[in-house]
Amino acid sequence: MPKRPYGGYGISWFYWLLLGFILFFSIVSNPLGRATEISWAKFEENVLAKNAVERIVVVNKEIAEIYLKKDRLDDEDFKEVTDGVLTSEIGPHYYITIGSVESFEGKLQRAQEGMPDIEKIDVRYENRTNWITIFSWLLPLGIIILFWVYMLRRMGGGGAGSNPLFNFGKSAPRISEKGTKSSATFKDVAGLKEAKAEVMEVVDFLKNPETYTKLGAKIPKGVMLVGPPGTGKTLMAKAVAGEAGVPFFSMSGSEFVEMFVGVGASRVRDLFKKAKEKAPSIVFIDEIDAVGRSRGKINAFQANDERESTLNQLLTELDGFGPNTGVIVLAATNRPDVLDKALLRPGRFDRHIYLELPTKEERKEIFGVHLRPLKLSENVDVDLLAKLSPGFSGADIANICNEAALIAARKKKSEVEQQDFMEARDRVIGGLERKSKIISPKEKEIVAYHEAGHAVVSWHLKNVDSLVKVSIIPRGKSLGSAWYLPEERQIVTKSQFMDQICASLGGRAAEEIIFDEISSGALDDLEKVTKQAYTMVSYYGLDEEIGPISYYDSTGQNERILGKPYSEEMAKLIDKEVQNLVTTAYERTKTLLLDHREELEKLAQLLLRQEVVDKEDLEKLLGKRSEKILADGAK
Template structure:
């Protein structure tokens, strides 16, 4: 038995009976929650320990039945009349925790959901997604204006001058709308920037944000798509509401094909995702809801303008369709100049070291001339490269120079970077046997000789038997010119050159290898394109049989036509093979000479081919090659000694 506080003490049932009940000190009994009894004592009752007055004592019981039975026995033994017996009261007492525990899991779940919906912190310069449990419907567009750190200007975007002019017209309209409105002109609603990946669509939009001087709201098309129904349409409404409050303003939606795909397209099923269509419908409504005084322009970027809904492209919504194509040689040159200006180049270092006495204007002119020459050379070496590819080449060149501990970046660093981008990483660990190396040498020599003696072949720059990429054991680098039309004869010469490797193997070895598998794929694709798309078959006529493989279940032509197509494709390939066989048979000594030299040195340049075979009998048709490679002055005379090992 122990005293717990000054108001009551705890004891056993026997102690309670002996010391309190039999002595007549108990006034009332309270049974609490069926396991404890609180006995209220008469005034003046004292504790068994210390003699201090106590108003009540507490003891526990095993069961109510046992307690009641023992209590009656004690009172019977004491001869207490029924009307004077101690009153017993039964109580149920509970704490606040007993009420909280049943609903605690539900409260934790609600609190977690509330935390998740309000935790989405907005990024610097952005509006965020709003607060509160309904913040999912708020726009996630980032806001840029003249006070933000958008450093990209139109001068930093090269190779797409016509597109910059189109975009700049929108910027000028928003900066001075009265100039156009006083003549009755209305602001164009929007513009679609389309083109292959890496051509600078998003970069052009960033430059627009840097030049505009008006609020610029940038958002990705995928940000309108959420797992919650109705969120996309709600975000579109909030985006345009914000733009109207900030007008004049520009909205840029990157990768708009995420929500703008054609509705009801395809032949399988009912028309696509309802949530995406609801988002697209809301976008159409918002763009139609502009008034002439809104002064809001919507610019969108996409790689796939062919899949966009026609309602999105009609006049009154996206009025302008701005196509950004892969740059030509002059465009690539301008892009290279932008990126080269940020690198530490060998030619510029030489000017600083050797000609410190020259004045600033002369130094700047010499610097610009060196960069101009190098940019032209690299532009000629990179046909078909987009802006992102060119930025990658410049960065790879600097990385290669850094790995070699070079104090500056030289020309051969960029040439290695171009080879890496075109043909893949050099596989130094892939060791060929002597027989395999000999086979690859004759294979690549066959390609090189065909290209050297075909009039419409592209200029050869380098041929190599160093393994690269995923499975290439050798490759030849050519420089096709920027052209928009290809003749039937040019296709035939390209097919002959592609078959040169297999034909060379047949002429010099008893058996052939699998090395020509990629060549056959290219030849087949060219032949099929000539027959199915370009109408270059006299037997089939001028018909286009091109099909969308994703949407077409059956061919659009008969079985008889399919047989004719197969025969025509085979005919073109067989004719190219025979011409290639005749050409290489007449040049067997040159094939052998080039293959042995290639086997020995592993890399042959154009100068090596001229030394072995003499000048090419046909003039080169690539003006950029004549200007920057063959006749141009190389600003960097130094060459890596191991470049041809």
């Protein structure tokens, strides 16, 4: 007999046969199914009075079955119970539901005494098993059992002996066996030279362990990949899977956590058991912060400590009393501040590899990787693309390349050109252009002067990033925008902070100067300025009144405290200094715009005419930026 896909034999026909047998047996075994119910008055008048009763059988003291004489079955009076019934000679032909045996016997005796010519009727008593009642509750139970058997067989997914109820605590990692070629290799990991070297050393240890062990070195038990989103942590793990040549087990941290207590810990045990069976091997846990959060006061408010028990089991597997030879654990997270300290200590995760946002040269390498599958025009300048994308992660660069290809395809081009990459960059940063958005002439004029204010202020301040273009075309949620080319700084001075705040306030100051009225269009600017000012005062210690004091908490412990880490008096002082800082910057911005009001007017009118002003137009209108800054400094 052929096997079914789920491992068992095709026995569904047995279920149907069993159900049919039950139904047939219930019909055949129920004699009342062939009888007609009759009341006592009709029985006495139409049956008993005609001397047609052969016998009466009282069943379980509840039902009285009435059997007719065989020679009376052909009478016209009883055609209703004999016509069309194959077993009409067997009976019973009628039945009466009796209240009690004594009452029934009394009525039958009185009726027979009133009919002296009628033969005495034989009355018998029987106790029968009521199969209908039994099957009435057995059948639904059987249907439920069959349903669950069917569902468990469907969910089992394994061999004939698999049972998902026992596999609930099993892990289901994605396994890359030895000899299976991964789609990613270290050639696909551009930039990240230092991080790649660290990981490649682990891979080399797995390939050539004797090189290290002969000197007494031990392989790291765990490698933690830490970095902002999109910097290539998961890609690095995929490259390890493609290069290592050993079994690679991959799971997400959230796959360990269930609503049932103990399942997460069980899955951790099962995962490491599978990894040890195929040692040497690599286990990769993506987004480990889902199970590795710090155990602290916040867990006291949670009724279910499933996450904590999962973490405890993970700690034990990484560096407990049991041996863990030949298993290397890779983990990735972008939130190392929330991880438990016991998880990060040497002996568990010996190496912490930080993947930072790529530099200009690294961005150039990343562009080279993502430009391979594209059909490029000769005018594509990779150096310029890398220069115009500071602060972009590898994922952002991949998105820009894909968007550029989509834009070129939308325009029915045969090649992807430089302009397509510029449009893709603008779309990724600012959102989709909304030229169809209707703006009144008055609002458009306000937006033009607002953006011109940003441009003029930033053009004359030396510590503001270089301005690339200004636009009053609605894009995303904004009605206009000024595009800058940020410099890659490692530290920011107080004067640089102040110039950036002034540049952000340029739009609001221009509205006040030109229209003698302010609008709600500066909301995003004010939010940015306020946050930046509070950061300067309370984090970086750049305020003279408060002094070199920082309330920044790199450990993340203050997030669990409901109050602030400083007194009410200090809070008032911080608020006052922030207000003074922003007010001073705003007055400085207004003074600068008043000194260059003519340039502000010209730039705003130019924006109203052509909507987008590039760097070349800005230089024609405002002069060379370096010369302007030197001239302002001389004044």
